[in-house]
Amino acid sequence: MAIKQNKQMKKHVVTSLFLATLVVSYSASAQQKGDPAATEYYTPVPKVVTPGKNQAPPSDAIVLFDGSNLDHWVSAAHPEQPAQWTLSDEQGMTVNKKAGDIQTKDKFTDFQLHIEYRIPSNITGSGQARGNSGIFLASVPGGAGGYELQVLDNYNNSTYVNGQAGSIYKQNPPLVNPCLPPGQWQSYDVVWTAPRFAADGSLVSPARVTAFLNGVLVQNNFILKGDTPYIGQPAYHAHGPAPIKLQAHGDKSEPISYRNIWLRNL
Numbered sequence: 391m392a393i394k395q396n397k398q399m400k401k402h403v404v405t406s407l408f409l410a411t412l413v414v415s416y417s418a419s420a421q422q423k424g425d426p427a428a429t430e431y432y433t434p435v436p437k438v439v440t441p442g443k444n445q446a447p448p449s450d451a452i453v454l455f456d457g458s459n460l461d462h463w464v465s466a467a468h469p470e471q472p473a474q475w476t477l478s479d480e481q482g483m484t485v486n487k488k489a490g491d492i493q494t495k496d497k498f499t500d501f502q503l504h505i506e507y508r509i510p511s512n513i514t515g516s517g518q519a520r521g522n523s524g525i526f527l528a529s530v531p532g533g534a535g536g537y538e539l540q541v542l543d544n545y546n547n548s549t550y551v552n553g554q555a556g557s558i559y560k561q562n563p564p565l566v567n568p569c570l571p572p573g574q575w576q577s578y579d580v581v582w583t584a585p586r587f588a589a590d591g592s593l594v595s596p597a598r599v600t601a602f603l604n605g606v607l608v609q610n611n612f613i614l615k616g617d618t619p620y621i622g623q624p625a626y627h628a629h630g631p632a633p634i635k636l637q638a639h640g641d642k643s644e645p646i647s648y649r650n651i652w653l654r655n656l
Contacts, residue, residue: 447652455651466491482649497631500656503580509543511573515643517549522639529635532627534619545569556608559618564608591628
C-alpha cells in the first residue's frame, strides 16, 4: 500500500512540474509577441576608438604628459608662467615643492582621466607628511581651490581615513586600500562629472566621481558635498570648465613623481 501511494505521489509531483513548465513557457511566449524592431535603433553609431595597450592612451585621448615635456602645464599660482617641475626619463615629472602647484593649460568639464604616480623608495615621514600630493579634478578659485583626490603613501602608513590615498579629501574614504609599496608606479583611473550651476550661481547638480586605484574601485559614483577644504565644511562655488591641478604639498618628505597622464572628454 505504501509503495502504491509513493508512486502516486511521484506521479503527482511530475505532473505539477510539467504543468508549471507549460505555464512559464506560455508566459514567456506571450511576452515575446510583437515587433522586435520597435525597440531597436541604429543611429547615432558610436565612433570607433582604438584602445591603448598597457595603459597607453586610447586613440581619442588628449595626452597631457608623455614624459617628453611640460607643454600642457603651467604654474597654478601664475598661469602665465610655465610649469617648473623636474623632468627625467625614469621619474617622469617630479614635484618641485619650491615652484608650487601646477595645472593644465586647458580647461575641462566631464572626463575620464588616467594618471600614474610614484612614491620614492627612500620616502620618509609619517601620516600626512609622507608622500603627500593631490589631484584636483577641477581647480577653481575660492574656497578650497577645487576638488581633491588624495595622493599619499598609505602602504603601512596610517592617517585619518578620509585623508588617505584614494579618498576624496576630507569627504569620503576609499572603499579599500590597494596601495603598493614605495618605489613602484601606481595608477588612478577616474571618471569625473563636474557640478552644474544656474545663471544665478546656485547649484543645479553636484559633482560625482568614480575612481580606481591600481585597478581597484575606491570611489563608486560618490556625490561630492562641495570642494575639499583642509579646515571647515565643503561648499560649492559656481564655476565652469576648469583646469586639472597637481599639488606640490609642503610636507618635508621626498617629492613624488607623475607620468602617463591622459584624458578623454565625455
